[in-house]
Amino acid sequence: MKLIITDMKNFNIPVDGDYTIIRPQGNIHHCVGCFGCWVKTPGKCVIRDGYESTGNDMGKCTELIFISQCCYGSVSPFVKTVQDRAISYIHPDFVLRKGEMHHKRRYQNVITISAYFYGEDISEAEKTTARNIIAANADNYDGLVKNVCFYKTARELENMVL
Amino acid sequence: MKIALINGSPKVNNSASGILLADLKRNLAKAKSNHHSVKTQIKEISLHNPIVSQESFAALESAEAWVFACPLYVDGLPAHLLSCLIQLAETDWQDHQIQIYGIVNCGFYEGIQAEFALDILQNWCLKTGLLWSGGIGVGGGGALGQLPTLENGHGPKAPVEKALRTMAEKIIQCETQENNYVSIAFPRFLYKLAAQVGWRQLIRANGRKIRDLGNRPDPKLHK
Numbered sequence: 001m002k003l004i005i006t007d008m009k010n011f012n013i014p015v016d017g018d019y020t021i022i023r024p025q026g027n028i029h030h031c032v033g034c035f036g037c038w039v040k041t042p043g044k045c046v047i048r049d050g051y052e053s054t055g056n057d058m059g060k061c062t063e064l065i066f067i068s069q070c071c072y073g074s075v076s077p078f079v080k081t082v083q084d085r086a087i088s089y090i091h092p093d094f095v096l097r098k099g100e101m102h103h104k105r106r107y108q109n110v111i112t113i114s115a116y117f118y119g120e121d122i123s124e125a126e127k128t129t130a131r132n133i134i135a136a137n138a139d140n141y142d143g144l145v146k147n148v149c150f151y152k153t154a155r156e157l158e159n160m161v162l
Numbered sequence: 163m164k165i166a167l168i169n170g171s172p173k174v175n176n177s178a179s180g181i182l183l184a185d186l187k188r189n190l191a192k193a194k195s196n197h198h199s200v201k202t203q204i205k206e207i208s209l210h211n212p213i214v215s216q217e218s219f220a221a222l223e224s225a226e227a228w229v230f231a232c233p234l235y236v237d238g239l240p241a242h243l244l245s246c247l248i249q250l251a252e253t254d255w256q257d258h259q260i261q262i263y264g265i266v267n268c269g270f271y272e273g274i275q276a277e278f279a280l281d282i283l284q285n286w287c288l289k290t291g292l293l294w295s296g297g298i299g300v301g302g303g304g305a306l307g308q309l310p311t312l313e314n315g316h317g318p319k320a321p322v323e324k325a326l327r328t329m330a331e332k333i334i335q336c337e338t339q340e341n342n343y344v345s346i347a348f349p350r351f352l353y354k355l356a357a358q359v360g361w362r363q364l365i366r367a368n369g370r371k372i373r374d375l376g377n378r379p380d381p382k383l384h385k
Contacts, residue, residue, distance in 0.1 A: 030212055030242040033173045033233065039364040042377035056379045071244060072285035073278070077212065080241035087236065091376055092361045094270075094354045101270040101354065106376060125288065129281040136237035136278060 002162065003061035005054075007068050007078040008154055015162045020057055026050060028081050037088035043106065045085045055088030059107035063114065063146070065162055066134075070117035070150065073129025089141065102140050111143035114162075118151040163200060165190065165333060166225035168207045170232030170243040178267045178303040179231040185311060185323065186229065186265070189330035197334050212245035222250070227261045227295075227333050230283060233303065234268035234276050239283070247286050256291030261336060263295050263329060267303030269357075271350045273343035274299060280341050296332070296339035298325045302346035302353055304360075309346065318348040 002019040004011075009024050029047045036046035037055065045052040058064065068075040075083065090103035115134045122130075131148050138145045151157055167187060171177035187204060194202050205221045214222075222228060232243050239247070264283040266276035276299030287294035300306075300322055309319045321344040332339045346353070362372050 030172060030245075031235065031240065033171065033177070033240075035364070038375065039361065039370070040368050041379075042365070042370070042374050043379040053379070059378060059380065071248060072282045072289065074238045074244055074282050077241045077245040077248065080236070080238060080244055083236045084241050093358050093375070096354075100272055100275065101350070106378060123285065123288070125281075126285050129278055129285055132278045132281070133237050136275070140237060 001061050002063045002065055003057050004065045004067065004162065005079050005082050006066070007076045012158050013067070013160065013162055019162075020061070022051070022054060022057070022082055024078050028078065028085075030081050031084035031087075035092070038092040043088045045088060047085070051082060051085055054082055054086035055106075058086055058089040058111065058141075059109060061111060062109060064111045064141075064143070066113070066115040067154075067157065068115070068117060069154075070119040070122045070126055070130055073126040074133065075115075075117075097139065097142065100139070102142070105142055111138075111141050112146045113138050113141070113143055114146040115148045116151065116157055117149070118154045118157065120152055122150050163227065163334075163336070164203045164205060164225040166205045166207050166222050166228045168209055168222075168228055168230045170209045170230050170240065170246070172210055172240055172242055174208070174210050176307060177233070178300075178306045179233060179265070181306045182265050182267060182300065182322070182326065183229070183231045186231075186326045186330060189323075189327045190333065192327070193330040193334040196331075200334055202334070209243060209246045212242040214246050214249045219250075223258075225260065227263065227336070228292075229263045229265065229329075229333065231265040231267070232279075234266050234270075234279050237275070237278055239266075239279050244282075251286065251290045254291060258291075259293065261293045261295040261333070261338070262287050263333060264297035265300065265329075266297065267300040267306065269304045271301045271345055271353055273301035273345050275301065277341065277343065293338075295337070296329075297341050298329060299341065299343040300325070301344065302348060304357060305346055305348065305353060309348075318346045320347050322346060
C-alpha cells in the first residue's frame with residue numbers, strides 16, 4: 001500500500017495500485033511534544049482530530065510519498081504536522097544505526113520514501129537541505145529513499161503517475 | 163542592543179529549549195560584563211503555537227538579534243515553528259539588519275543530527291533578508307532537565323555550556339559563528355539506558371504495562 005501525505009487539497013494525480021491519502025481536511029493540531037503516543041496510547045497520537053493514526057498507516061505501507069510545497073528545504077507546515085504527529089511509527093527506545101542514535105522499529109515493514117517538492121523559486125541550498133532531510137527521515141524510519149524531485153508548480157505533477 | 167530569545171518549543175513548560183535559553187541568558191549577562199560599553203535588553207518571546215501574535219511581532223521588530231531555540235522534530239523544525247517562520251517571512255526584513263542565531267536540541271545523543279534543522283533556518287534567512295549568524299546543535303536534549311549546571315566548565319552539561327558561552331559572546335559582539343554541534347558529557351550507552359528506564363517509568367505511571375511500549379494499534383500488524 002502507498003501512503004501519500006500531501007498539502008494539496010485538490011489531489012488530481014493518478015496513482016497506480018492501492019493507496020491511502022492524508023491531505024488537509026478540517027483543522028489539524030500540531031504535535032505538543034507530550035509523548036502520549038509512546039506512553040499513554042502507544043502507537044496512536046492522543047490528539048483526536050482525525051490525524052491521530054498516521055503512525056499506524058505508516059506501519060501498513062510499503063511506499064511513503066510526500067507531495068509538498070518546499071519551505072526553506074522542509075516539507076510544508078501541513079505535511080510536517082502530519083509527520084510530527086506520526087512518531088508513533090517508531091518505538092521510543094534507542095538503537096544505533098550507521099554509528100548514530102535512532103529509534104527502534106515498532107513495525108516490521110520497510111518504507112521506501114519518495115518526495116515531490118514544488119515551489120516557484122526553490123534555491124539549490126533548499127534542494128540540498130530537502131534531499132538531506134528525506135535521507136535522514138529514511139534513516140530514522142529505517143527505510144530507503146526512492147527519489148526526491150522538484151517542480152515549479154503542483155500542476156506539473158498531474159502529468160505523472162505515482 | 164535588544165536581543166529576542168525565542169522559545170520555539172511547543173511545550174509551554176519544562177522544555178529543553180527553555181532551559182537552553184535560560185542558560186544563554188545567564189551567559190549573555192556574563193558576556194555583557196566583559197563588554198561594558200554594550201547595553202543589552204532581553205525580550206523573551208514564546209512561539210508555542212503556529213501563530214505569531216502582534217505583541218511578539220512588535221517585540222521581534224525592535225530587536226537586533228533573534229535567537230531561536232527549538233527541539234528537533236523528525237529531522238527538521240517543529241511544524242508550528244515552520245508556520246511562524248512563513249508568517250514572519252511576509253515582512254521584508256532586508257533593511258532591519260537583524261542577526262539570527264539558532265539552537266536546536268535533539269533527543270538523540272549526537273548534536274550533528276540537528277544540522278538540517280539549522281540549515282532550514284539558514285535558508286529562511288536567505289529568503290527573508292535576515293542575517294544568518296550561526297547555530298548550535300545540542301545532542302542529549304532529553305537529559306538537560308535532569309542535569310545540573312556547574313560552574314568552571316565541569317559536569318555533564320559543560321560542552322553545552324561552553325557552546326552557549328561562545329554564542330553569547332558572538333551575540334554581544336554582533337558576530338557570526340560557524341554551526342557548533344555538541345553532546346552532553348555523559349556516555350552514550352548510559353544515556354541510551356537512562357532513556358529506556360525513563361520510558362518504562364512513564365508508561366507504568368500511565369497505568370500501562372511495559373510491554374505496551376511496543377503496541378501496534380492494528381492487531382493485524384502484530385506478528
